[in-house]
Amino acid sequence: MNSARLSFDLVVVGAGPGGLAAASVAAERGGSVALLDNSPWLGGQIWRGEQARPAVPRARQWIERFLASGARAVMQASVFASPDRGVLLAETPAGRLTVRFKQLILATGARELFLPFPGWTLPGVVGPGGLEAMVKAGWPVAGRRVVVAGSGPLLVAVADGLRRYGARIPLIAEQAPQVRLARFATGLWRYPEKLSQAVAMKARLLGIPYRAGIWPRRAEGRERVERVVLTDGKRSWTVECDLLACGWNLVPNTELPRLLGCALAGGFVRVDEFQRSSVAGVFCVGELTAIAGGDAALVQGQIAGLSAAGAAGAARELFAERWRWHRFGAALTRAFALRPELRALAGRETVVCRCEDVSREAVERCRDAREAKLHSRCGMGPCQGRICGAATQFLFGWESDSIRPPVFPVRVESLLTASEHSKPVSNLSDPTP
Amino acid sequence: MSAAPDIVIVGAGIVGAACARECARAGLRVLVLDRGPIGGGTTAAGMGHIVVMDDSPAQFALTACSRRLWQELAPELPAAVEYDPCGTLWVAADEQEMAEVHRKAAFYRERGVRVEVLEGDDVAAAEPALRPGMAGGLRVVDDAVVYPPAAAQHLLESQENTRRIEVRPGVTVAAVNEDGGVTLADGTRVRAGLAVNAAGPWSPLLAPGLPVRKRKGHLVITDRHPGFVHHQIVELGYLKSAHAVTADSVAFNIQPRKTGQMLIGSSRQFGAEGTEINSDILDRMLRRAFEYLPGLGRLSAIRAWAGHRAATPDKLPLIGPSLVSDRIWLATGHEGLGITTSLVTGRLLADHVLGRAPAIPVEPYLPARLGKGATLHA
Numbered sequence: 112m113n114s115a116r117l118s119f120d121l122v123v124v125g126a127g128p129g130g131l132a133a134a135s136v137a138a139e140r141g142g143s144v145a146l147l148d149n150s151p152w153l154g155g156q157i158w159r160g161e162q163a164r165p166a167v168p169r170a171r172q173w174i175e176r177f178l179a180s181g182a183r184a185v186m187q188a189s190v191f192a193s194p195d196r197g198v199l200l201a202e203t204p205a206g207r208l209t210v211r212f213k214q215l216i217l218a219t220g221a222r223e224l225f226l227p228f229p230g231w232t233l234p235g236v237v238g239p240g241g242l243e244a245m246v247k248a249g250w251p252v253a254g255r256r257v258v259v260a261g262s263g264p265l266l267v268a269v270a271d272g273l274r275r276y277g278a279r280i281p282l283i284a285e286q287a288p289q290v291r292l293a294r295f296a297t298g299l300w301r302y303p304e305k306l307s308q309a310v311a312m313k314a315r316l317l318g319i320p321y322r323a324g325i326w327p328r329r330a331e332g333r334e335r336v337e338r339v340v341l342t343d344g345k346r347s348w349t350v351e352c353d354l355l356a357c358g359w360n361l362v363p364n365t366e367l368p369r370l371l372g373c374a375l376a377g378g379f380v381r382v383d384e385f386q387r388s389s390v391a392g393v394f395c396v397g398e399l400t401a402i403a404g405g406d407a408a409l410v411q412g413q414i415a416g417l418s419a420a421g422a423a424g425a426a427r428e429l430f431a432e433r434w435r436w437h438r439f440g441a442a443l444t445r446a447f448a449l450r451p452e453l454r455a456l457a458g459r460e461t462v463v464c465r466c467e468d469v470s471r472e473a474v475e476r477c478r479d480a481r482e483a484k485l486h487s488r489c490g491m492g493p494c495q496g497r498i499c500g501a502a503t504q505f506l507f508g509w510e511s512d513s514i515r516p517p518v519f520p521v522r523v524e525s526l527l528t529a530s531e532h533s534k535p536v537s538n539l540s541d542p543t544p
Numbered sequence: 545m546s547a548a549p550d551i552v553i554v555g556a557g558i559v560g561a562a563c564a565r566e567c568a569r570a571g572l573r574v575l576v577l578d579r580g581p582i583g584g585g586t587t588a589a590g591m592g593h594i595v596v597m598d599d600s601p602a603q604f605a606l607t608a609c610s611r612r613l614w615q616e617l618a619p620e621l622p623a624a625v626e627y628d629p630c631g632t633l634w635v636a637a638d639e640q641e642m643a644e645v646h647r648k649a650a651f652y653r654e655r656g657v658r659v660e661v662l663e664g665d666d667v668a669a670a671e672p673a674l675r676p677g678m679a680g681g682l683r684v685v686d687d688a689v690v691y692p693p694a695a696a697q698h699l700l701e702s703q704e705n706t707r708r709i710e711v712r713p714g715v716t717v718a719a720v721n722e723d724g725g726v727t728l729a730d731g732t733r734v735r736a737g738l739a740v741n742a743a744g745p746w747s748p749l750l751a752p753g754l755p756v757r758k759r760k761g762h763l764v765i766t767d768r769h770p771g772f773v774h775h776q777i778v779e780l781g782y783l784k785s786a787h788a789v790t791a792d793s794v795a796f797n798i799q800p801r802k803t804g805q806m807l808i809g810s811s812r813q814f815g816a817e818g819t820e821i822n823s824d825i826l827d828r829m830l831r832r833a834f835e836y837l838p839g840l841g842r843l844s845a846i847r848a849w850a851g852h853r854a855a856t857p858d859k860l861p862l863i864g865p866s867l868v869s870d871r872i873w874l875a876t877g878h879e880g881l882g883i884t885t886s887l888v889t890g891r892l893l894a895d896h897v898l899g900r901a902p903a904i905p906v907e908p909y910l911p912a913r914l915g916k917g918a919t920l921h922a
């Protein structure tokens with residue numbers, strides 16, 4: 112196996128807005144900086160595709176600024192372990208990479224939250240973000256009927272994108288009640304950028320029915336999804352579809368910060384005003400610290416990058432702007448809070464853990480995530496509990512179980528840490544396990 | 545449980561669970577206390593290989609008897625226990641190790657343990673993933689594999705036992721008392737006729753001076769790669785090494801799970817009290833495994849972790865009355881064989897309590913063998 116070693120003053124993990132900003136501003140101030148990401152492009156999930164075909168001006172600006180900053184991009188590198196202080200291991204297509212750092216900024220973003228409901232494992236039921244990525248990569252949706260359901264601003268953005276690729280959108284079903292969304296929308300005047308985005312979107316969306324306060328009760332179909340039963344809590348009705356794109360907003364990717372020992376509060380990494388986590392030399396930005404969108408991540412990333420580069424004064428100048436986006440994030444969280452009825456969607460036999468095929472009935476009698484893992488295998492599969500862990504947190508209030516390396520499934524040989532020419536194996540032991 | 549239980553067991557690991565089951569079957573009322581969930585200690589950290597061993601006659605008697613109890617239990621085990629009589633394949637890399645295969649084979653055959661001696665070609669045919677050129681191997685036909693936490697749960701919660709066993713997870717015990725009861729961390733006293741210390745590697749905390757030390761072990765589990773290997777495969781190469789009980793050591797050991805996952809071991813370390821991964825020892829352990837299974841490195845690893853075996857000076861468990869009080873029993877020190885030997889441990893406890901003739905001679909396992917000083921409270 113190939114194995115390479117690199118060493119930097121600052122390593123940034125995650126090439127979305129937060130990571131790009133952090134790496135750029137730090138590198139501009141000197142010192143060696145590397146930006147690692149598991150995808151082949153800069154921009155992360157939110158600016159996916161922007162590097163190849165720029166469409167969002169700010170994305171292009173930041174990608175260009177990063178490329179000019181002197182920071183080094185290490186793409187297709189999945190960070191999966193930290194065997195020692197100041198060391199990360201990453202798996203790349205070329206082999207294993209050992210990366211040393213003096214300081215570290217984590218900007219690993221968020222993933223979609225999936226909640227179990229009857230039929231959610233049928234082929235054709237997908238995550239909105241995942242579907243968008245597939246479609247951008249060339250998967251055809253032209254002429255297909257896609258019901259977009261769940262919660263969060265992402266639903267509208269995805270529906271809009273899908274339509275541009277020729278999909279038909281019979282309905283966007285947002286679980287949040289209309290009154291809360293209205294309150295959120297009236298607050299948007301404070302964020303003119305957001306307001307114009309929302310309006311432009313609405314305009315293009317003319318013709319896509321958008322309904323708040325409704326959610327899927329179950330998906331039905333024989334081989335794959337054919338229809339979805341929606342409800343507003345009082346009555347239910349059926350909508351025919353070829354695909355059901357259903358996601359319930361975002362949950363932060365806290366695996367790496369947790370592996371490093373960063374303290375969490377309320378499911379997010381706890382940081383101070385300079386974005387410093389509880390672990391010395393480790394900063395966290397973006398969705399890791401709150402679901403507040405790309406603008407918040409950009410400011411936080413700059414603050415972390417400047418702090419890491421020793422420019423506390425310059426970092427401080429951005430505090431006011433960050434405050435604005437934090438308020439926006441808080442409003443977002445209030446508006447799209449998940450309704451309690453969603454906890455009752457999964458029936459006794461509904462699968463909660465897809466990897467291991469574990470039903471709600473099997474996990475319900477456990478007291479916590481660890482017990483569920485031990486006795487029902489919930490969370491033991493290759494997704495390492497990423498999907499079911501977030502779901503059981505919402506369903507039963509369980510904290511996630513302790514984290515163990517590798518943070519991503521990797522080749523067994525990638526777990527080797529000593530040099531290729533390390534001492535031969537000696538001291539063989541008892542053969543017993 | 546309204547009246548005081550006959551027996552209070554500290555620890556709902558596989559050993560505490562087996563003790564509870566045997567006592568309940570004998571008609572006793574049992575209370576099991578654990579600070580965590582059922583089977584969440586070493587029982588969740590180990591491999592679950594049910595294996596006959598012959599390091600010493602006492603070890604053979606214990607493992608062989610207990611393996612028979614597992615075979616008897618097998619028909620009633622639910623699917624979640626993943627009982628799989630896949631057998632053990634001891635692989636010999638060269639002629640010297642092959643001599644050990646023949647010695648072991650003769651020893652086992654004399655004692656009625658079914659074995660098959662394999663030549664090099666047979667080993668290659670049985671396990672094509674092994675590197676070519678093995679000298680041979682020994683197949684121990686009736687060895688098996690289980691998923692230990694589910695096994696512990698079954699022992700405690702199977703229909704016939706639930707009436708007499710009460711399990712209280714999430715309860716920490718502060719002291720085991722000479723009158724056969726225990727004191728909980730919140731100060732509550734629980735009365736019982738007999739207290740059993742089945743707290744695994746933590747048992748010395750409830751019995752200061754007990755000669756049980758933590759011996760750390762690492763494991764790696766892969767994604768599902770069904771058919772990569774078919775037996776639990778263990779090397780005989782350890783014979784040639786210095787084999788010190790004090791130094792850190794590794795050995796090649798792989799277990800195919802019923803799920804198709806591969807569980808890779810094993811390592812041994814003293815003086816490593818935490819459960820964090822020691823990358824150096826993990827490294828050595830995996831390199832050893834790659835020497836035997838060249839394709840193993842390309843499988844997908846999902847998780848690595850470490851746990852602690854409860855080790856005694858003579859590599860045999862402590863099963864019997866403590867030297868402090870005959871109303872305190874010890875059921876600990878099972879090192880790397882506690883899944884295998886849990887059932888016989890429970891049987892010996894029940895035999896004692898009921899005054900039955902013991903299933904096997906108990907002397908080699910009695911705590912008293914290690915001398916008075918070793919088991920006295922400080």
Ligand SMILES: Cc1cc2nc3c(=O)[nH]c(=O)nc-3n(C[C@H](O)[C@H](O)[C@H](O)COP(=O)(O)OP(=O)(O)OC[C@H]3O[C@@H](n4cnc5c(N)ncnc54)[C@H](O)[C@@H]3O)c2cc1C
Pocket residue numbers: 544554555556557558559560561577578579580581582583584585586587588589590591592593594595715716717718742743744745746747750760761762763809810850851852853854875876877878879880881882883884885
């Ligand atoms: C890496 C590794 C691989 C292994 N592989 C095998 C194998 O293949 N085959 C085999 O037979 N054996 C194997 N073993 C050994 C086996 O796992 C152990 O011997 C066995 O699990 C011991 O069970 P136990 O019930 O004694 O201990 P544990 O499972 O540790 O149970 C003790 C329980 O006591 C509880 N406890 C402790 N203190 C207190 C307290 N004060 N109050 C309340 N509760 C308390 C703990 O929470 C715990 O649940 C392996 C061990 C390791 C580490």
